[in-house]
Structure formats: C-alpha cells, structure tokens
Amino acid sequence: MSRAPHAASVTIAICTYNRSQLLFETLESLCALTFPVEEWEVLVIDNNSSDNTAEVTRSFTDKLARLRYIHEPQQGLAYARNTAITQSDSPIIVFADDDVLVEPDWLTQLVAPYEISDAIACVAGSVYPVFPEGLPQWMERDWARPLVLTDEVGPMPDSADPMGANLSFRRSVFETIGDFRVDLGRKGNSLLCGEDAEIVRRLRKAGFEAWFVPAAKLFHQFPRSRMNLKYAMRHGYDSARSKVNDVRATEGLSFSDRCFFMFSRLLANLLKLPLSLLAGLLVLPVSPAESRRFIVRSCRAAGYLKQILTF
Numbered sequence: 120m121s122r123a124p125h126a127a128s129v130t131i132a133i134c135t136y137n138r139s140q141l142l143f144e145t146l147e148s149l150c151a152l153t154f155p156v157e158e159w160e161v162l163v164i165d166n167n168s169s170d171n172t173a174e175v176t177r178s179f180t181d182k183l184a185r186l187r188y189i190h191e192p193q194q195g196l197a198y199a200r201n202t203a204i205t206q207s208d209s210p211i212i213v214f215a216d217d218d219v220l221v222e223p224d225w226l227t228q229l230v231a232p233y234e235i236s237d238a239i240a241c242v243a244g245s246v247y248p249v250f251p252e253g254l255p256q257w258m259e260r261d262w263a264r265p266l267v268l269t270d271e272v273g274p275m276p277d278s279a280d281p282m283g284a285n286l287s288f289r290r291s292v293f294e295t296i297g298d299f300r301v302d303l304g305r306k307g308n309s310l311l312c313g314e315d316a317e318i319v320r321r322l323r324k325a326g327f328e329a330w331f332v333p334a335a336k337l338f339h340q341f342p343r344s345r346m347n348l349k350y351a352m353r354h355g356y357d358s359a360r361s362k363v364n365d366v367r368a369t370e371g372l373s374f375s376d377r378c379f380f381m382f383s384r385l386l387a388n389l390l391k392l393p394l395s396l397l398a399g400l401l402v403l404p405v406s407p408a409e410s411r412r413f414i415v416r417s418c419r420a421a422g423y424l425k426q427i428l429t430f
Contacts, residue, residue, distance in 0.1 A: 127160040127185060128210060129230055130290075132203035134196055135217035136166045136307065139175045141340060142217045146179045154226040160185035162206055164199040167192050195306040196283075197299040197314045204293050214315075216284040220249070220338040229287055229335035232272060240292040240327035241319055243268070243281030244335025252343040257408035258351060261415075262341070269331045277323070283315035285337050288322075296321045303364055310357035313365040324370065348411050352418040359388075359422030385427050388420040395420060 131149065135142050142163070149161060161183050163176045167190070176188045191202045200214060211230055215221070225244065232242050246266040254263060268279045275281060296318070304314035319329050344350070366372065366380050399413035 127208075128158040129154070129213060129226065130160050130162055130203070130207035130209040130211070131213045131215055131226070132162045132164060132200065132207065133215055133217050134164045134166055134191075134199035134203065135168065135172055136196075136199075137168045137170050137172070138217045139168070139170045139172045141342070142172060143175050143178075144340070145215070145217055145219055145221075146176070146183065148220040150179075150182045151223045152221065152226050153223045154230075156184070159226060160187065160207075160209065162203050163188050164203050164206075165190045166196065166199040167194055195301055195304065197301040197304045200314075201298040201301070204290070204298055207290065210290055211287055212290050213287040214283060215337065216339065218340045218342075219246075219284055220340065222336050225335055225337055228332050229285070232330045232332060233289060236328070238326070238328045239330050240289045240322050241281075241329040242287045242335070243275065243329070243331050244285040244337065245333050246282045246285050247336060247338050248341055249338045250341050250346065253346070254341070255346055257411050258346060260412075267333050269333060272332050272334075273330060275319075275329045275331045279331075280316040281319060281329070281331065282339075283312070284339050285335065286315055292322055292325075292327055296325050296327075300368060303361075303368055310354050311361050311364070312358070313361045313368070316365060317368050320369065348414065351411070351415045355415045355419035356422035356425075359419045360426040363423060363426035381427050384423050388423040388427075392417050392420040392424065 133142070133145060146161070146163075152159070163172070163186070165172045165176070165188065173188060173190075176186070179186055187206070189202060189206055191199045203214070204212060211233060213226065213229060229242055229244050232239050248262060248265065266282050268275050268281065299314045299318055303311070303317055305311050323329060363381075363384070366377060395413045395417035399410045399417065402413065403410040
C-alpha cells in the first residue's frame with residue numbers, strides 16, 4: 120500500500136503479531152471514528168506474523184482509505200514501534216494494540232491536549248479490559264480492573280505507568296530523546312513489557328510533560344485462550360522479569376538504590392517462591408481458586424529470581 124498523497128495530522132500505529140482475527144475487530148472499530156477522516160491514517164506494522172495478517176489488513180482498503188501495511192521482520196514490539204515512527208510523517212503518533220476496540224470519539228479525546236501546550240509530548244487514555252468469552256472467577260481480582268490513572272484531564276502522576284495499548288506521542292519528541300529501547304519489551308510470544316514506561320520516564324527527564332485523558336477510552340480484549348492458569352503463570356513470570364529489566368534501564372537511579380532493589384527482591388522472592396508453592400498445595404483441596412493465585416505468585420517470584428540472577 121502506497122503512502123497517502125499528503126501527511127495526516129495523526130498516525131494510528133497498530134503493531135501486530137499473529138492476531139489477525141482480533142486485528143480485524145480493531146480495524147473494524149476504527150471505521151467508526153468521528154475524527155475528520157482526512158486527518159488520520161492507519162499503519163499496520165506486521166511484526167513477522169505467520170497468519171493472514173496481510174490479507175486482513177488489505178481487506179480494509181475500501182473502508183480505511185488512509186491505510187498502509189508495513190512488514191517489520193525484526194522480532195520485537197519495540198522494533199515495530201520504531202518502524203512506525205520512521206514511516207510516519209504525522210505530528211502525532213498514536214500506538215494502539217491489535218486487540219482493542221475504540222470508542223467513536225476516542226481519537227478526538229486523546230489528541231486534544233496537544234493543543235494546550237507544546238510541552239505536552241505524551242498523552243495516554245483509559246484502558247478497560249473486556250472478556251468476550253467470560254472471565255474465570257479466580258482471575259477477577261487481578262484482571263478486571265480498568266486502567267484509569269487520573270479522574271480529569273491533566274498530567275499523569277510520576278509514579279503511574281501508562282499502558283502501551285492506548286498511548287500517543289508528539290512525533291518531534293523522538294528526535295530529542297530517541298526511539299523505543301529494543302532491549303526491552305515483548306518479542307514474539309513472550310509477555311515482557313516496559314519499553315513504553317521507560318520512554319515516558321525519559322521524556323519527562325528531558326523536560327516534557329505526559330498527560331492522561333480518562334475520556335479517551337478503549338476496550339482491551341482478552342480472549343478465552345488467555346483466561347487460564349497457564350497464561351496467568353506466564354504473565355506473572357514475565358511481568359516480574361520486566362520489572363527487573365525496567366530498574367536496570369532506569370537512567371539516573373543510583374547504584375545504591377539499584378543494589379537495594381535487587382538484593383531486597385532477591386531475598387523476598389527466595390522466601391516467596393517455596394512458601395507460595397506450599398500454600399498452593401495446602402489450600403488446593405478447600406479452595407482451588409486460591410490455590411491458583413498462590414501458583415501465579417510463585418511464578419512471579421521465579422521471574423524475579425531468574426532475572427536478578429541473569430547478568
């Protein structure tokens with residue numbers, strides 16, 4: 120698909136890997152956007168998929184006039200995001216996951232703060248999890264909560280990390296702070312993360328502002344294939360590994376603070392791993408749901424230990 124004849128004001132970049140059915144639903148939801156059609160484009164960055172992602176994307180040529188398909192063979196979400204940056208000429212780049220459903224006014228709400236100040240270089244929106252095929256009761260406590268960082272439009276708390284499923288940037292900020300770090304984040308089927316939180320910290324350090332818009336809402340789909348113990352265990356394991364990677368990547372963190380984090384997590388999780396496994400076995404006869412939660416905690420502890428002891 121060739122470039123649009125003139126640059127759009129906003130590029131919606133969807134990085135995808137082997138989720139063609141969910142991608143179809145995401146593109147379908149974009150067709151209902153109320154943002155002026157001539158002002159936005161869609162880039163589908165295919166990160167080396169082996170399914171029919173290309174065919175699904177091309178099936179929307181008549182529905183989304185400003186649509187481009189780009190193949191990025193280097194495996195990794197950060198590589199795909201960086202490709203979107205180089206392929207876009209728009210002043211604003213919006214990153215949305217390949218498994219989301221957007222509200223019609225989502226884009227209008229998300230990009231509005233950029234008109235307030237040139238210092239605003241990043242704007243994120245709300246992410247509401249949805250479970251089309253149901254959510255097991257034992258997972259509700261950890262999975263059903265929406266990500267809403269502020270009640271009103273304004274700066275994100277420094278301690279809060281936005282979700283990469285609903286995240287936008289002023290394109291010029293990448294010329295100042297650089298692109299996404301390719302040593303962080305998801306690669307293939309792994310569930311590692313952290314490259315989005317790291318780049319937000321980096322832009323704040325450079326003097327830019329990161330804002331949140333609660334009304335810029337989308338829905339993050341979780342299909343049945345992810346609503347099981349195996350997925351929850353892998354998610355817990357990789358999320359802990361991501362936290363360690365994130366601390367290692369944090370610029371300006373003192374050597375003593377870094378050592379304290381690593382040593383304290385090492386000691387804590389040396390205890391948590393066997394205790395969580397034992398608790399999972401003991402409560403299994405009376406509460407299978409609670410047993411699963413303990414097993415997931417043990418996987419999280421294992422993830423911390425693995426990554427801390429990996430140099």
